Amino acid sequence: MAVYLDHAATTPMLPGAIAAFTEAMTVVGNPASIHSQGQLKKRMLEEARETVAASVGCDPIEVVFTAGGTESVNLGIKGLFWARTPRRRILVPGGEHHATVDTVEWLERHEGAVIDWLPLDEHGRVAPAVLARAIAAHPDEIALVTLLAANNEVGTIQPVEEIAALAATHGIPVHVDAVAAYGHVPIDFGVLSRGGVSAVSVSAHKIGGPVGIGALILSRRATVEPLLHGGGQQRQVRSGTQDVAAAVAFAVAAAAAGDDLPGENARIARLRQAVVDGVLAVVPTALLNGDPDPARHLPGTAHFSFPGCEGDSLLFLLDAAGVAVSTGSACQAGIPEPSHVLRAMGRSEVEARGALRITLGRTSTMADVDALLAALPAAHAHASRAGMADRVPGR
């Protein structure tokens, strides 16, 4: 079996989640139906909602199940934006996930939104002082602030609580995209929501649940305009028959993610350190990206730039050697793009094109790390030779 080191893209479903998923699918009933079968399905759904709520420290009513991280982010951002009319300004750091970037750009084109892009520092962090200045410039025009809890490419953890507190002093709602952070760093929505966070997006398949379900953790005090209209399910915020089987499987993964998180994180961090030490030993010119402080980056993410190489050449050669890694976030039509995250961190296009992301998960072992490090020297030698062959010289 191939060595899988792309857990940030998606991670294997837990056997328990698969079992719960398939078992729940054998039970007929719409949770909105009044009869006993409907009530049975409703009970399964609400038990799942309680488990997911517990995993993020919120009340069950605050869990709005969605079709995944992208829908959650769209609902959080558009829903808050529309509910805050006539305020038009959105504050958003550079280097966000495309679910956010493309959503706010759509609002800019179609809904008259004004986007203030907040600069990142060299490690990918947005400084609270930067946000404070942006708020001070237009305190009454800001519809919302949205930011990643942890960057999905380089793994840098943002100072969410400090930023939310600044926004809260002006009554500005904050949406947090925690898709990459969920399951890896503790999320306490009780604390966040008291500190000014209105909504948090999470996804099941990043933590061992199924693809196709996520949640927007939406404060009971927050108002959002729905994206979908219909049967009025889930506080009228997200109409549509609820996917009970997926919710049940999501709950299994959510519960497991909380089991011994410190111990698992310590294990993953040791593997990551072996990746970092090994890669820098093999390729001394490689640059480790993201915040160097272990408390400020995701434990399982190791992100590098290999100057003089195309990331997609390295990816291809490692794949041929049976090691699956990524150049960054998954891309459309298989065409890799220079990392917009590294560009937002002030890196050159060459460094942004030579990016490689190695992400570890629950199934990762030292044997996986050894396989990567065994394949890397030859892959790097070939990729260096190919260099930027497909680029126009001098660009």
Place this chain on the structure above:
Amino acid sequence: MSGGVDSAVAAARAVEAGHEVVGVHLALSRMPGTLRTGSRGCCTVEDSMDAQRAANIIGIPYYVWDFSERFKLDVVDDFIAEYAAGRTPNPCMRCNERIKFAALLEKAIDLGFDAVATGHYATILTDADGNRELHRASAWAKDQSYVLGVLTQDQLAHSMFPLGATPSKAEVRAEAAERGFSVATKPDSYDICFIPDGDTRGWLAERVPSATGDILDRDGNTLGRHEGAAAFTVGQRKGLQIGTPAADGKPRFVLEVRPITNTVVVGPKEALAIKEISGTKFTWCGVAPAHPEIAFDCDVQIRAHADPVPAVAQVVSTDRGTGDGIDGVELRILPATPLTGVAPGQTAVVYLGTRVLGQCTIDRTVSAVPVAPSVAAAHA
């Protein structure tokens, strides 16, 4: 793997010949604007998916390699510049020369591959000394050796054309259907890939600056006005919009496009006949002839689907005594019977029987019908 039937079957045959094969789809264009917008034209998302589905069925890995930057510079921008200079380029040849058998091949070699295999209909033979020769496909109706005429000996050594010996396209389609490829009945692409709607003239009009200028006859008399010389191609009859008919009442054709003076020269059909072509940019395909400065018999082909014409070719000095300081050599080709539909910028491919000997980009043509002295002077 373009997403078409030929490259899919070529990949399958390469696997069955025992090679370790990886499918590569070239992303050659992307819409400007956001970085994530999908590609269009020759590499739509659907084409990419078609190629990937074929690779899945063959059981080979598949990747998209992004050559859009180089393609824009080396093929698209070159195409525009050539038209703006009054020439008629062949972008497919340019793509083979600069992208498929250059940038792509170089990257592949560096990454550890031995060769690039494509779905072109052509044949590579090896002579007694181990040198590669490019020959026509066994089915002349589908032969694509013309567009491969730019390949050098080194490029031929790292190229494979698994479809070269196939008797017909129908056979390739049947084989594709038998293999379960969804692209078995996908229509062939004929148009220039980066002009998806096929409206080359309209596409160029948006990109080539145009100004009104004179339409002249061969004696230099003004017959009318045009809206931009670059929009005309040699041999064109329609769209001239000349009010008065020719003295002999016969239709007039574009004989020449002169971008420097922004004029278009028209005349009778007979004047389109070309008795001599030459080009300074020429290459040999495989081993070069020992004495190209001695005139030799060959066949010349001036379009992808034109018939070859017997000719005599020779490498000669370009010093025409004009004092313009341009010295060097050119490949000069004298067809046994005059050629029609020849324009500067086109490629002339020289064959010895079925073998491709070399090619040149035509930069000079000589009409078989004598030109008035004053016009000849202006031309020179």
